[in-house]
Amino acid sequence: MTYIGSSVKRVEDKRFITGQGNYTDDIVLPQMTYACMVRSPHAHAEIVSVDIAHAEQMDGVVKIFTGKDTDAAGIGGVPCGWQVDFKNGDTMKEPPHPLLVSDKARHAGDAVAMVIAETYAQAKDAAEMVMVEYNVLPAVTNAKVARADGAPQVHADVPNNLAFDWELGNPREEVDAAIAAAHHVTTLEFINQRVICNAIEPRSAIGHFDTAYDKYTLYTSTQNPHLIRLLLCAFVLGLPEHKVRVVGPDVGGGFGSKIFHYTEEALVIWGSNQIKRPIKWTAERRESFMTDAAGRDHITTAKMAFDKDGNVLALSADTYANMGAYLSTFAPAVPTYLHGTLLQGLYTTPLINVSVDAVFTNTTAVDAYRGAGRPEATYLLERLMDTAALEMGRDPAELRLQNFIAPFDGVEQEGYQTQVALQYDSGNYEPVLKRGLEMVGYEQFRADQKAAEGTGKLLGIGFSTYIEACGIAPSAVVGALGARAGLFESAQVQVHPTGKVSVYSGSHSHGQGHETSFAQVVADKMGIPMEDVEIIHGDSDAVAFGMGTYGSRSLAVGGSAIVKSIEKVLEKGAKIAAHLLEASVDDLDYAEGKWTVRGTDKSVAFGDVSLTAYVPHNYPEGLEPGLDFSSFYDPANFTYPFGCHICIVEIDTETGEVKIKRFIAVDDVGNVINPMIVDGQIHGGLAQGIGQAFCEGAIYDESGQLINGTYMDYVMPRADDLPSFEIDRTVTPCPHNPLGVKGAGEAGCIGSTPAVVNAVMDALKGYGIHDVEMPITSQKVWNIIHGS
Amino acid sequence: MVPSKFAYHRPSTVKEAIELLAAHGDDSKILSGGHSLVPVLKLRLNDPEHIIDVSGIESMGGIRDNEKSITIGANATHGEIANNAALKAHAPMIAHAASMIGDVQVRNFGTIGGSIAHADPAADWPAVLLAADANVVLSHAGGQREVDIDQFFKGLFMTAMDEEEIITAIRIPKTAFNKNSTYVKFPQPASRFALVGCAAAIANSDGYITEARVAFSGVSGTPFRDSNVEKSLKGSVLNEGSIATATASVADGVSILSDHFAKENYRKHMAGVYARKALSALA
Numbered sequence A: 001m002t003y004i005g006s007s008v009k010r011v012e013d014k015r016f017i018t019g020q021g022n023y024t025d026d027i028v029l030p031q032m033t034y035a036c037m038v039r040s041p042h043a044h045a046e047i048v049s050v051d052i053a054h055a056e057q058m059d060g061v062v063k064i065f066t067g068k069d070t071d072a073a074g075i076g077g078v079p080c081g082w083q084v085d086f087k088n089g090d091t092m093k094e095p096p097h098p099l100l101v102s103d104k105a106r107h108a109g110d111a112v113a114m115v116i117a118e119t120y121a122q123a124k125d126a127a128e129m130v131m132v133e134y135n136v137l138p139a140v141t142n143a144k145v146a147r148a149d150g151a152p153q154v155h156a157d158v159p160n161n162l163a164f165d166w167e168l169g170n171p172r173e174e175v176d177a178a179i180a181a182a183h184h185v186t187t188l189e190f191i192n193q194r195v196i197c198n199a200i201e202p203r204s205a206i207g208h209f210d211t212a213y214d215k216y217t218l219y220t221s222t223q224n225p226h227l228i229r230l231l232l233c234a235f236v237l238g239l240p241e242h243k244v245r246v247v248g249p250d251v252g253g254g255f256g257s258k259i260f261h262y263t264e265e266a267l268v269i270w271g272s273n274q275i276k277r278p279i280k281w282t283a284e285r286r287e288s289f290m291t292d293a294a295g296r297d298h299i300t301t302a303k304m305a306f307d308k309d310g311n312v313l314a315l316s317a318d319t320y321a322n323m324g325a326y327l328s329t330f331a332p333a334v335p336t337y338l339h340g341t342l343l344q345g346l347y348t349t350p351l352i353n354v355s356v357d358a359v360f361t362n363t364t365a366v367d368a369y370r371g372a373g374r375p376e377a378t379y380l381l382e383r384l385m386d387t388a389a390l391e392m393g394r395d396p397a398e399l400r401l402q403n404f405i406a407p408f409d410g411v412e413q414e415g416y417q418t419q420v421a422l423q424y425d426s427g428n429y430e431p432v433l434k435r436g437l438e439m440v441g442y443e444q445f446r447a448d449q450k451a452a453e454g455t456g457k458l459l460g461i462g463f464s465t466y467i468e469a470c471g472i473a474p475s476a477v478v479g480a481l482g483a484r485a486g487l488f489e490s491a492q493v494q495v496h497p498t499g500k501v502s503v504y505s506g507s508h509s510h511g512q513g514h515e516t517s518f519a520q521v522v523a524d525k526m527g528i529p530m531e532d533v534e535i536i537h538g539d540s541d542a543v544a545f546g547m548g549t550y551g552s553r554s555l556a557v558g559g560s561a562i563v564k565s566i567e568k569v570l571e572k573g574a575k576i577a578a579h580l581l582e583a584s585v586d587d588l589d590y591a592e593g594k595w596t597v598r599g600t601d602k603s604v605a606f607g608d609v610s611l612t613a614y615v616p617h618n619y620p621e622g623l624e625p626g627l628d629f630s631s632f633y634d635p636a637n638f639t640y641p642f643g644c645h646i647c648i649v650e651i652d653t654e655t656g657e658v659k660i661k662r663f664i665a666v667d668d669v670g671n672v673i674n675p676m677i678v679d680g681q682i683h684g685g686l687a688q689g690i691g692q693a694f695c696e697g698a699i700y701d702e703s704g705q706l707i708n709g710t711y712m713d714y715v716m717p718r719a720d721d722l723p724s725f726e727i728d729r730t731v732t733p734c735p736h737n738p739l740g741v742k743g744a745g746e747a748g749c750i751g752s753t754p755a756v757v758n759a760v761m762d763a764l765k766g767y768g769i770h771d772v773e774m775p776i777t778s779q780k781v782w783n784i785i786h787g788s
Numbered sequence B: 001m002v003p004s005k006f007a008y009h010r011p012s013t014v015k016e017a018i019e020l021l022a023a024h025g026d027d028s029k030i031l032s033g034g035h036s037l038v039p040v041l042k043l044r045l046n047d048p049e050h051i052i053d054v055s056g057i058e059s060m061g062g063i064r065d066n067e068k069s070i071t072i073g074a075n076a077t078h079g080e081i082a083n084n085a086a087l088k089a090h091a092p093m094i095a096h097a098a099s100m101i102g103d104v105q106v107r108n109f110g111t112i113g114g115s116i117a118h119a120d121p122a123a124d125w126p127a128v129l130l131a132a133d134a135n136v137v138l139s140h141a142g143g144q145r146e147v148d149i150d151q152f153f154k155g156l157f158m159t160a161m162d163e164e165e166i167i168t169a170i171r172i173p174k175t176a177f178n179k180n181s182t183y184v185k186f187p188q189p190a191s192r193f194a195l196v197g198c199a200a201a202i203a204n205s206d207g208y209i210t211e212a213r214v215a216f217s218g219v220s221g222t223p224f225r226d227s228n229v230e231k232s233l234k235g236s237v238l239n240e241g242s243i244a245t246a247t248a249s250v251a252d253g254v255s256i257l258s259d260h261f262a263k264e265n266y267r268k269h270m271a272g273v274y275a276r277k278a279l280s281a282l283a
């Protein structure tokens, strides 16, 4: 049986579909208490006083902690996990992110106190009676505005709210000179708006200090339990790591927002030792809107220069990246090493310079959100490409084909060295665009578009040919770029005496289907049925170490670690088999679950070998018993999926309503283990990317209030907003990992957004505009058409 | 999200409910399907001490097909209304509008009485009931009264209901215009309430319009009938020309809502477009 490449149904779905998933909020511990946070309603306000006297006396209240208590305990706050220093070498500004603020609130939702009670309702009632006196200050929510002199100061010791500035690529003067001398320059100023992650499961955390063992357990809705443990122990609370267990049980979606170490996790752990009882905190949906790290929020000016034949000569980009009020765990990496480094795109642009100001504002922190930096880079490049084609009277597909990097497989031909630090692993870009054009029926579409003129309906087509980078690695390189963690993965393959296999992975599934895809890999590589394989993840007491799941890294990095352990198992298994078969290891072949002496019918089954490993009566001399191996895999490079997304829209000129008629996605994610799961990842990503274009976007008022912080006002894309996706793939294997896989979790979200906006711009090309701010509402389109 | 503490009452007759309301006055709230009230309670925008759940009062339920009217119990759910044969036959816009409210779960819980008591200007019912010339049946300690729907909606979340009254039913007259009626909506993309909801009901005689009722939800803080549109239509033949004339200046003189989905100018324009769509469907 070959499992790899087949659409095996997801084994985890039984428990999810039948409501038997085990999420953090489902966990109930004896003696458990419930926490409710008192949060600042103001975006920027000094805390004059906090009066808990009345609240403390209320029914069921166990304890109330304020910022004074965490200050007194000497807790510095949650750290940032990535350091990006200023252009001039100065150290990144990294003001503390306190668990509870005692001096001032820096965004609406900043926690001032934690109320712990016997029930959540009691905690909530008492939280309402904690009297906080605020001195409200002017707030700033826009990163560009925050840089100006006289803007409100989010942190007293961060002048002009600049956390750091950064640049990458060729010298700016060279780039600017090339732009100045170019035949044509396309300039765009745009906003890549803030989106809120909106995982269906709100964040939740339970802290439990077990006085019998002096051991802490944190259950938390996280994408990376070990990383949380490391940060909690080494940076926040100074706890002994062997006395802390972090469990990320079933997690209902993360999209990046559950990578980060949040204050509430540290609070429930610290608090549980103070009161010697477990504490559960679960976000209300409103708290999710106010406190989950958000995504995007870039204000950018970008220029792309061309010669008279349409060859790209140079690219410059200047971005204000909104960091929010504090630096979240990976925030500094997102607009820099995950954004600037992708600005080569699929094009041979010889000169590139990107410059970023990372800015504090009175808003919720911004960090990685599905795609993290690469969607912003793709949006920048692909909007420029279509706009340039329009301005130069060129066909957008042809303009791309002309500028594509030539194919290279990373084996015969070297990887492609970009102007912005990265070296692409393997790529063959023409086929994805050509396949897309074929699927869309490009010539017919252009004819239909002409025919629609004057009917009150405008048709438009938009392209996006993207590249992205997954499985960020190797550790030494990311360390040099400022990461305060490694980016490898671990896996243990434990063969039981009966030949059944438990696999412990440091990756963490929160919707991706690891329990299926990983089991497919293991079953195939070991020649055993999938039913004999169990994938275990998400518990730091079960899994030796792990870096978790984000950046589409799980199969490329975590899967490769599993393969390494399988190789070790099979290598030792062969020694045992050789002994049992009285043959030499070199004369054995392993296939379909048994070792066979080449050219004979003498064989021994995997199960017999595993039994022998644990009942080593007749056993090779000097070989240790057991069949159980761990590996750590640190990749040689990132992987670079790419693809082509094409969107067709129809606009009603009378109402400004936009309908997506078709959406075509041809992605190359390397080898595919489970096509159904990859399709699902692409579909979900497309919905999110299209959602950014048409639906989503945080709106703050002048005082820093999020005015669309509920589902009554914050638009999420729904199934009936979307067409039936037409998807296909090409396969360019990754040359540097054993599975040849590249990663598929974010591609849909990375490529789709500019395709949609480009399609709307193509439809509106008669109106002399070059940009429309996302989300594209009917009102905005109507304004353009009707000139208001 | 948990509400503040409250005492829960579940009367089985209207009389009992009214007595409870009288006893607890300001500190109480009627609960029907809970699909507007429960979110309000959970967000702690209101914290009544007493909740009087009327969903068990049998006389407030069901849909009765009478000789001259159809009586919809206040507790009838949107789902029941959407599937009611008498309403589909005599006032199709009522059943149609009900089918466009929220999703299946909302329609199976939310009630017509709860919706109009709540009086959200963007809800679907106000436009439809205005166009239908409905009467709202209110019960109080002294008996009951019927209020003409034109007198019922008083503003944002405000109605003609007295504090100690309960809506027990909505009466829809069996008229020629209700038989020939429809409802269209331009939904707010997040909540899917109406940015513009337009209900139109037209009676003809010998091809000429004898009565036209055209009403809007979502456009203004108070749902309204547009008398200019109605006057313009009356006496004419319903066709492209008369519809264009009638809908050229929809919502003139009305104070129009504005938000990040639809500013005043756009909302007014869309009110015109949707009025035309509704009327065209009847032409």
Ligand SMILES: Cc1cc2nc3c(=O)[nH]c(=O)nc-3n(C[C@H](O)[C@H](O)[C@H](O)COP(=O)(O)OP(=O)(O)OC[C@H]3O[C@@H](n4cnc5c(N)ncnc54)[C@H](O)[C@@H]3O)c2cc1C
Pocket (backbone or CB within 6 Å): B029, B030, B031, B032, B033, B034, B035, B036, B037, B038, B054, B074, B100, B101, B102, B103, B106, B109, B110, B111, B112, B113, B114, B115, B116, B117, B118, B122, B123, B124, B125, B165, B166, B167, B168, B191, B192, B193, B194
């Ligand atoms: C997800 C979602 C989507 C929705 N989508 C739509 C939509 O598209 N269009 C739309 O129009 N609506 C929509 N709604 C609102 C829905 O229609 C509500 O059901 C309705 O507004 C309230 O009816 P209820 O029976 O649930 O009332 P409740 O929530 O129980 O009560 C609402 C108010 O009415 C009062 N009340 C209830 N019954 C009576 C009575 N008999 N007499 C006096 N006062 C009473 C209550 O005290 C309360 O103030 C949606 C709601 C949700 C949750």
